[in-house]
Amino acid sequence: MAFAQLVSYSSSSSSLSPKPSLPPSVAAPAGCYPSSSSSKSLAPPPLRGRRRRSLDSVRCSASSFSERRHAGSPSSDDVVELPLFPLPLVLFPGAILPLQIFEFRYRIMMHTLLQTDLRFGVIYTDSVTGTANVGCVGEIVKHERLVDDRFFLICKGQERFRVTGIVRTKPYLVAQVTWLEDRPSPDGADDLESLAGEVEAYMKDVIRISNRLSGKPEKEVQDLRRNLFPTPFSFFVGSTFEGAPREQQALLELEDTATRLKREKETLRNTLNYLTAASAVKDVFPSP
Structure with a gap:
């Protein structure tokens, strides 16, 4: 069971930004899908004067994020x-995404990326809500090209972006994007740390009760934050909400760390209440 199955928010809550201007014909490619080996780090229940910058200069890993922008990091004013x-999935900064590529147009994309830049935008789409206009850069950190020209990729989420216009749709989609980053929170750093601590505590409880329900031996859950600052930690938490991509998209689009952590805390609290009730029922009516 995943967090995602217990999310209390309605699917309509994921529309936190204007509907995207992407062509309605853009859909999830039939020739690419997450590798079957894909698993999240935590899987318990749950221009004006257009300025362009080479993507080579905008590397940024969630594992090294701080709460303030470092020199040389991409600016939200940059357009690339x-x-x-x-x-049909959401990539978060810092998350790992295995992919298999076999559709012709995306094999063309991979050949181009491997010769030029190793980054492309992953953007969520489904048949109900269409294609989002906020996504996350995926950087290829490992790849394998097979004899039939298919590719196995391991990608890592980098910075977020917002689509501002379409450059072309063939042979694959290329868009103009600006970088998206969290605004300074009105809450102080201490409040963000406190929020992150509360979210971590709920996650540990969810994992503990989930393990009990699944018959796994109970043991103390280790440090989940791994010295992450609140912002990258909030992305990590969102990446664990497997199976609820619309909720994940809503979290990805938020531009305030405190709001993201509060929403995740509420989701985890509801999940914990559900699991606690399920555990109590199991204790009263144990399986034969």
Whole structure:
């Protein structure tokens, strides 16, 4: 069971930004899908004067994020052209995404990326809500090209972006994007740390009760934050909400760390209440 199955928010709550201007024909590619080996780090229940910058200069890993922008990091004023990969999933900064590529147009994309830049935009799409206009850069950290020209990729989420215009749709989608980053929170750093601590505590309880329900031996859950600052930690938490991509998209689009952590805390609290009730029922009516 995943967090995602217990999310209390309605699917309509994921529309936190204007509807995207992407062509309605853009859909999840039939020739690419997450590798079957894909698993999240935690899987318990749950221009004006257009300025362009080479993507080579905008590397940024969630594992090294701080709460303030470092020199040389991408600015929200920058506009770049980015090849896009619409998928029925949400990639977060710092998350790992295994992919298999076999559709012809995306094999062309991979050949181009491997010769030029190793980054492309992963953007969520489904048949109900269409294609989002906020996504996350995926950087290829490992790849294998097979004899039939398919590719196995391991990608890592980098910075978020917002689509501002379409450059072309063939042979694959290329868009103009601007970088998206969290605004300074009105809450102080201490409040963010406190929020992150509360979210971590709920996660540990969810894992503990989930393990009990699944018959796994109970043991103390280790440090989940791994010295992450509140912002990258909030992305990590969102990446564990497997199976609820619309809720994940809503979290990805938020531009305030405190709001994201509060929403995650509420989701985890509801999940914990559900699991606690399920555990109590199991204790009263144990399986034969």
